[in-house]
Amino acid sequence: MPRKPMFDPPRSATGDEAEAPPHETAATARGRAKANATAARLGAAVARLTPDEIVQLFRRFEAANPSPTSELVYVNPFTLLVAVVLSAQSTDAGVNKATKPLFAIADTPAKMVALGEERLREAIKTIGLYRNKARNVVALSERLIADHGGEVPRERAALEALPGVGRKTANVVLNTAFGEPTMAVDTHMFRVANRLGLAPGKTPLAVEDELERVVPDAFKRHAHHWLILHGRYVCKALKPDCGHCPVADLCRFPGKTAG
Numbered sequence: 738m739p740r741k742p743m744f745d746p747p748r749s750a751t752g753d754e755a756e757a758p759p760h761e762t763a764a765t766a767r768g769r770a771k772a773n774a775t776a777a778r779l780g781a782a783v784a785r786l787t788p789d790e791i792v793q794l795f796r797r798f799e800a801a802n803p804s805p806t807s808e809l810v811y812v813n814p815f816t817l818l819v820a821v822v823l824s825a826q827s828t829d830a831g832v833n834k835a836t837k838p839l840f841a842i843a844d845t846p847a848k849m850v851a852l853g854e855e856r857l858r859e860a861i862k863t864i865g866l867y868r869n870k871a872r873n874v875v876a877l878s879e880r881l882i883a884d885h886g887g888e889v890p891r892e893r894a895a896l897e898a899l900p901g902v903g904r905k906t907a908n909v910v911l912n913t914a915f916g917e918p919t920m921a922v923d924t925h926m927f928r929v930a931n932r933l934g935l936a937p938g939k940t941p942l943a944v945e946d947e948l949e950r951v952v953p954d955a956f957k958r959h960a961h962h963w964l965i966l967h968g969r970y971v972c973k974a975l976k977p978d979c980g981h982c983p984v985a986d987l988c989r990f991p992g993k994t995a996g
């Protein structure tokens with residue numbers, strides 16, 4: 738059976754549009770897409786990290802941040818699922834601002850259905866694509882009540898069957914809510930995995946498959962968050978901060994400026 742696309746719509750070959758902040762200019766968005774495409778092109782050409790180097794890499798991430806987690810605010814698996822659905826094409830900070838008052842009154846599928854699509858739209862109108870997202874959140878809440886007793890299922894297929902939920906969202910929920918060692922490859926993971934020579938791939942799905950293969954079991958649970966946070970704050974798309982990168986000496990990226 739073909740796998741559901743990595744990114745919830747809209748999706749892209751290099752994962753860029755899915756995480757592009759709504760305030761981002763077209764020029765910056767193009768720059769991010771170009772940086773990710775370059776990372777994928779160069780990633781295919783550079784020597785791969787060796788198994789020993791991969792262990793060193795994750796030991797350093799682990800030492801700096803032993804228990805990384807999502808920057809989305811949530812109180813239970815349902816609110817995490819909703820926050821992730823809302824986060825496509827939006828920043829975590831923007832989503833958190835809207836969900837703080839929302840989750841105070843609607844932190845279960847039943848309460849979300851009772852709130853209704855119109856009031857939900859109003860609550861999340863500062864978030865990109867809010868009309869579609871409100872429709873999906875109410876629909877997925879109804880489906881959770883009808884098919885899963887109001888609980889968020891722990892199975893990928895059941896998650897991906899929910900309205901507005903794609904492979905990446907399912908991976909985030911499985912990893913963050915249930916502790917599964919899944920790799921939710923977003924724009925940051927895609928770029929970092931390629932630049933480092935850790936798990937090169939032309940598509941998010943190829944990078945995910947490669948990460949599954951090369952990341953040692955001991956690091957799989959947190960690899961997703963370590964790589965996202967590294968890409969978000971250090972190995973940024975347009976100006977990677979190589980001078981402050983804890984893994985610069987291991988990194989294979991020809992454009993790095995330190996190490």
Ligand code: SF4
Pocket residue numbers: 932933971972973977978979982983984985986988989990992993994995996
């Ligand atoms: S050295 Fe630079 S390019 Fe390589 S991972 Fe660190 S920040 Fe990214």
